[in-house]
Amino acid sequence: MKIIVTVKLVPDTNADKRIDPGTKRLVRTGVENVLNPFDEYAIEAALQLREKRNDGSTVTIFTMAPESGKEIVRKALAMGADDAVMLSDPKLEGSDIAGTAHAMAAALKKTGFDLILCGTQSTDAITGEVPGFLAEVLGVPGLTYVRKLDSDGTTINAQRETDLGYVDVSVATPALVSVTKAINEPRYPSLKGIMGAKKKEIKMFSLADVDFTRAAGSDGAKTELLELATPPARQKGRVVNAADGTEGAGAIFDFLREKKLL
Amino acid sequence: MRDVIVFIEQRAGAPRRVSLELATKAQDLATALGGKTHGVVAGAGASQAAEATKAFGLGTLHVAEGGVTAEYLIDPLVDALEAAAKAAGPALILVPNTMIGRDVGSRVAARLDAGITSDATDVTVANGKVSTVSPKLGGLTITTCAFKNTEYGVVSVRPNVFAAKPAASPTSSLETLTLPAKKYGMKMGAEVEEAAPELGVEEASTVVSGGRGLGGPEPFTTLIKPLAEALGGAVGASRAAVDAGWIPHAHQVGQTGKTISPSLYIAVGISGAIQHKVGMRTAGTIVAINKDANVPIADFADLLVVGDLFQIIPELTKRVEAEKVH
Ligand SMILES: Cc1cc2nc3c(=O)[nH]c(=O)nc-3n(C[C@H](O)[C@H](O)[C@H](O)COP(=O)(O)OP(=O)(O)OC[C@H]3O[C@@H](n4cnc5c(N)ncnc54)[C@H](O)[C@@H]3O)c2cc1C
Ligand SMILES: Cc1cc2nc3c(=O)[nH]c(=O)nc-3n(C[C@H](O)[C@H](O)[C@H](O)COP(=O)(O)OP(=O)(O)OC[C@H]3O[C@@H](n4cnc5c(N)ncnc54)[C@H](O)[C@@H]3O)c2cc1C
Numbered sequence: 123m124k125i126i127v128t129v130k131l132v133p134d135t136n137a138d139k140r141i142d143p144g145t146k147r148l149v150r151t152g153v154e155n156v157l158n159p160f161d162e163y164a165i166e167a168a169l170q171l172r173e174k175r176n177d178g179s180t181v182t183i184f185t186m187a188p189e190s191g192k193e194i195v196r197k198a199l200a201m202g203a204d205d206a207v208m209l210s211d212p213k214l215e216g217s218d219i220a221g222t223a224h225a226m227a228a229a230l231k232k233t234g235f236d237l238i239l240c241g242t243q244s245t246d247a248i249t250g251e252v253p254g255f256l257a258e259v260l261g262v263p264g265l266t267y268v269r270k271l272d273s274d275g276t277t278i279n280a281q282r283e284t285d286l287g288y289v290d291v292s293v294a295t296p297a298l299v300s301v302t303k304a305i306n307e308p309r310y311p312s313l314k315g316i317m318g319a320k321k322k323e324i325k326m327f328s329l330a331d332v333d334f335t336r337a338a339g340s341d342g343a344k345t346e347l348l349e350l351a352t353p354p355a356r357q358k359g360r361v362v363n364a365a366d367g368t369e370g371a372g373a374i375f376d377f378l379r380e381k382k383l384l
Numbered sequence: 385m386r387d388v389i390v391f392i393e394q395r396a397g398a399p400r401r402v403s404l405e406l407a408t409k410a411q412d413l414a415t416a417l418g419g420k421t422h423g424v425v426a427g428a429g430a431s432q433a434a435e436a437t438k439a440f441g442l443g444t445l446h447v448a449e450g451g452v453t454a455e456y457l458i459d460p461l462v463d464a465l466e467a468a469a470k471a472a473g474p475a476l477i478l479v480p481n482t483m484i485g486r487d488v489g490s491r492v493a494a495r496l497d498a499g500i501t502s503d504a505t506d507v508t509v510a511n512g513k514v515s516t517v518s519p520k521l522g523g524l525t526i527t528t529c530a531f532k533n534t535e536y537g538v539v540s541v542r543p544n545v546f547a548a549k550p551a552a553s554p555t556s557s558l559e560t561l562t563l564p565a566k567k568y569g570m571k572m573g574a575e576v577e578e579a580a581p582e583l584g585v586e587e588a589s590t591v592v593s594g595g596r597g598l599g600g601p602e603p604f605t606t607l608i609k610p611l612a613e614a615l616g617g618a619v620g621a622s623r624a625a626v627d628a629g630w631i632p633h634a635h636q637v638g639q640t641g642k643t644i645s646p647s648l649y650i651a652v653g654i655s656g657a658i659q660h661k662v663g664m665r666t667a668g669t670i671v672a673i674n675k676d677a678n679v680p681i682a683d684f685a686d687l688l689v690v691g692d693l694f695q696i697i698p699e700l701t702k703r704v705e706a707e708k709v710h
Pocket of ligand 2: 159594595596597598621622623624625636637638639640641642652653654655656657658659660663673674675676679691692693694
């Protein structure tokens with residue numbers, strides 16, 4: 123099977139100060155980009171499937187990002203993926219969900235695939251809308267929120283989470299699946315993996331290399347960002363040292379009453 | 385002029401509250417846009433769910449039930465919403481920001497070549513232009529987005545930000561949507577319920593969450609759940625508690641869990657790490673109980689009670705329950 127894992131580069135959540143209060147813009151410089159944590163579960167799921175099938179199945183990492191994102195792609199390769207494809211083009215700046223999905227689809231049609239694995243959501247825009255949109259654009263079944271996955275090569279058998287439990291789903295390949303963190307525990311790259319990743323191929327695509335006929339980036343976007351504001355920081359509130367349970371409970375009870383929350 | 389279409393998510397004939405919130409909100413938006421309102425209800429139990437939705441005043445309810453709708457989770461819902469949208473013409477489409485709502489929203493947006501904005505906490509109309517407000521980057525920034533180059537705009541809306549109110553005049557027009565008898569690529573089994581149906585953290589207006597400070601799974605049942613129930617709320621958890629296997633992932637609040645905006649958030653034995661904070665920082669009021677006064681949550685809780693949770697919670701539950709009797 124040809125398995126593709128889509129990964130997004132996101133600013134590290136631990137870097138807490140990411141909005142410039144003057145320009146009200148995202149501070150990108152000096153902020154470390156990381157592999158979207160949700161995508162590590164998708165990579166792990168792909169590697170496990172490849173190992174289990176043991177039939178020459180391959181795992182390719184795919185990202186749409188500026189060329190500087192190569193470093194993070196290496197981390198995904200170090201986990202054990204075979205190779206990577208990057209779609210990188212200055213024209214893609216300002217892409218929204220629709221534009222991202224269409225551009226990704228154009229590149230993925232070029233690479234070909236039996237199975238596309240995505241994370242549930244990113245940690246920056248956190249929309250969780252790319253997988254469904256991308257599946258529609260590619261015209262393949264899109265199965266989201268999967269926590270168990272197996273395949274005989276032509277059919278995907280999976281468990282999809284629901285609000286109350288799960289449903290079993292089967293679908294023929296080619297298909298797109300997004301996975302949740304309940305699916306596995308992502309492995310750490312081994313030293314051998316890290317060394318090996320340096321030699322693996324990262325194939326670069328620009329828009330000219332793929333069949334993309336829409337207006338790209340902000341020109342083609344269906345949404346526009348009108349404002350980016352920093353919300354007022356939450357203030358430190360009241361602190362009560364409770365000598366015992368009665369005093370602690372009383373403090374909370376009175377506070378909830380005062381705030382009309384009871 | 386533009387119509388407003390609401391996707392009514394339902395389970396076995398009961399509409400989800402968030403959809404009713406959207407139905408109420410849709411009427412103001414449609415007035416501002418000079419259009420009509422519609423609801424789309426599909427799947428097994430759709431007719432019953434439509435009956436329950438009538439009170440919320442949407443102009444027309446489009447109902448798709450029977451045949452293929454019962455056997456598949458997502459595809460027929462997408463077909464139903466797409467059909468209703470194409471019949472209505474240029475429209476603003478509201479879907480709940482839930483697992484099902486996000487899927488339906490993104491796929492309908494793709495089919496209608498529409499823009500989509502996500503996890504909105506407000507939707508406004510000025511001079512015929514729709515804009516939506518969403519907390520992003522874990523609430524560290526608030527984005528305001530509008531639609532361009534598109535006839536349709538899809539917005540996924542966070543539960544609990546609008547009130548659901550029965551309308552003065554209920555829906556009088558019910559229309560049957562007939563979906564093509566097509567074969568879908570996905571075969572679904574029946575849903576297996578793992579937990580008793582309880583209020584999810586995304587929809588609850590009060591969430592009581594437990595963390596590593598609970599020390600094990602039992603206090604979720606003996607302490608957290610009774611307090612949540614007394615307050616009419618839901619049970620949440622930190623990742624540490626989920627990773628320890630004390631409570632299922634569906635309850636996790638935070639970066640790799642759910643992002644929620646309840647009116648009241650009570651954090652019990654949770655330190656308030658940044659990855660937890662980004663999931664709950666937009667709560668109306670935050671109360672924390674922790675034995676350590678120097679935890680990160682001290683910097684953003686509206687009230688921090690420094691003390692032992694095992695002593696405080698049972699007392700508090702008793703007092704809240706006593707209050708309810710009056
Ligand atoms: C603060 C902020 C707010 C935004 N608001 C909107 C908005 O309201 N509407 C809109 O249309 N756009 C919006 N965008 C732009 C949008 O984030 C990008 O178009 C982005 O690529 C879509 O991804 P996501 O973060 O929503 O991904 P999600 O749908 O949350 O990610 C799900 C999965 O899709 C895959 N994936 C996503 N992006 C990529 C990629 N570039 N390369 C490879 N795989 C990927 C990954 O596997 C990921 O785990 C916003 C961006 C930011 C930073
Ligand atoms: C990529 C990534 C994603 C993550 N996503 C999430 C996420 O979605 N959600 C999340 O929550 N975390 C997430 N985390 C983990 C996060 O960094 C913290 O480790 C986690 O939130 C800590 O959980 P906690 O507050 O329950 O535990 P701790 O930090 O151990 O805090 C326990 C608290 O309980 C207090 N306590 C102990 N006993 C008592 C008592 N008897 N009475 C009162 N107080 C007591 C202690 O003083 C302490 O403050 C993520 C981390 C990473 C790296």
